[in-house]
Amino acid sequence: MDNFTVMLSSFIIRKKEGFEGERACILPNTVKRGLQKSSLCKNIYLTDIGYYPKALYHNRERQHGCKQYILIYCIHGEGWYIIHHKTYKVKPNHFFILPENVGHKYGADPNNPWTIxxxxxxxxxxxxxxxxxxxNKSFRPHMVFPSDERNLLFDDIIRYSSMINNTDAVIYANNCLYNYLASFKNTVFIKSETERNQIDAVDHCIALMKENLDKNLNLFEICKMMNLSISHLSTLFKEKMHDSPYNYYIFLKxxxxxxxxxNTPMNIKTIAAQLGYEDPYHFSRIFKNVMGLSPKQFRNRDQ
Structure with missing residues (x-):
């Protein structure tokens, strides 16, 4: 046991009252049973949710774990958790997930209590x-960039989850949970003002592509219009879209x-020409490579 763990063990005090400004919703068993049976919610649903600001003395120990997975997201202050006899420190913009049915402890730092x-x-x-x-990080905490969108999602989830007699509201809240969990992947939300400018560059690039679907722009021409180097734009595009500018341009076409x-009776040759392809057979090969069907098969598939 390291010094950090010893300090925690000597300081643990059970918080008997709530935290000022806290919010929480614990779903009744009847609601949880309904969610478990619902075809709309049974894949993933919440059972408890909350927000604890400056949670001094907050700590929990579960020798045999919990029946649910637990996600804790720290936005201010510090905390800690122990799982499989290993202690992890939690800092602002860290989140961690505790697996079901595995013993654990966690709590707020006594000198700088977390807001979670x-x-x-x-x-x-x-x-x-x-x-x-x-x-691949298993039980270690993850760094995540702050996001107003993520916090607004949480607000929706806890507000509508509390409407336990309104089935539509509870279903809505639990479907928001998918988006909330996915938001903890760093690729989803904008991270900083610098990155916001970079994302704007990618959006500008896509707008140029959409305005020029009738042409065959190459990457050099696009970069020249944007006053960016090919390597810089390619890097930005790959980070956001997980694709190259060229491949995405083809996808848009x-x-x-x-x-x-x-939606039109245009023949394939005319459509190809409208999209900058002089050879309709070349267009058809590209179409099939992207869609898995030839243009003719695509047009006839629902007839």
Missing amino acids: YWVHFTGQMAGEYFRYLAG IQRACYLLW
Whole structure:
């Protein structure tokens, strides 16, 4: 046991009252049973959710763990948790997830108590979400960038979860939970003003592509219009879109082709020409490579 753990063990005091400004919703068993049976919610649903600001003396110990997965997201202050006899420190913008049925302890730092959002969740796909969010780091805390959108999602979830006699509200809250959990992947939300400018550059690039679907722009031409280097734009694009600018440009062209095939009587040669392809056979090969169907098969699939 390290010095940090010894300090914690000597300081643990059970908080008997709530924390000023706290919010929490503990769903009744009848509601949880309904969610477990609901085809709309049974894959993943919450059982408890809350927000504890400056939670001095907050601590919990569960020798045999909890029946649900527990996500704790620290936005201010510090804390700690112990799992499998190992202690982890938690700092601002850290989150961690405790697996179901595994003994653990956690609590606020006595000198700088954490402010946390927390949620207990379970369901048929809860384990998949745990593995998705934990990744290769297993039980270690994860750094996540702050996000107003994430906090607004939480507000919706706790507000509508509290309307326990309104089935529509509870279903809405639990479907928001999917988005809330996914928001803890760093690729989802904008991280800083610098990155916001970088994301704007990617959006600008996509707008240029959409305005020029009738042409065959190359990356050099796009970068020249944006006054960016090819390497810089490619890096920004890859970080946000997980794709190259060229591949995404082709995808946008094929999406436009899908619209024209569905909604107009234009023949394939005319559609190809409208999208900058002089050779309709070359267009058809690219279309099939992207969509898995030829343009003709795509047009006829619902007939």
